[in-house]
Amino acid sequence: IGLGYAKDILGIGETNFGYLIIGAGMGMFLGMLILSRLGHKISRGRIVTLSFLGTGALLWVLARVSSWPTALFIIMLLGVANIFISATLQTVLQEEVPRLLRGRVFGAQNMLINSAFTIPPYLFAVVADNYSVVSAMRILAVIILSTGVASFILPKFKTV
8 A cells, every 4th residue: 555655646656665665664663752751741542542542643644635745744654653653562561461471461462563564554455455545545545544443432442
């Protein structure tokens, strides 16, 4: 989806896609700095919920953006949100999983993450090829927004 977005929507070509990846990486670095300062002041459940909602909203907006500097900024914000989600959930797992089960839990988590890096991109590439990159991004945005809404409704997230 990213290569198609860079080529078809932004018009910067596939060879300049790396700049968008750099933007995401800069956002992740910035996100770690922010999280290290503010992470203890906000509940983890709220951080994750707001990050899912923000990620979904940002993806929806990104699908409509054709200016590459604006897209780069939004992608940087997506990197921030990514770190807020992944670092916070990783911290919760490390604190809550009993020591004797950590190897199994993190092994299963690693398998799920590797699956998430292969299966969904393939499925969304099929959507992008058959419909459009924008359609694929919007479907992904709705799924992520729905996850944020679900985590907002679930009472367990309020206590994490």
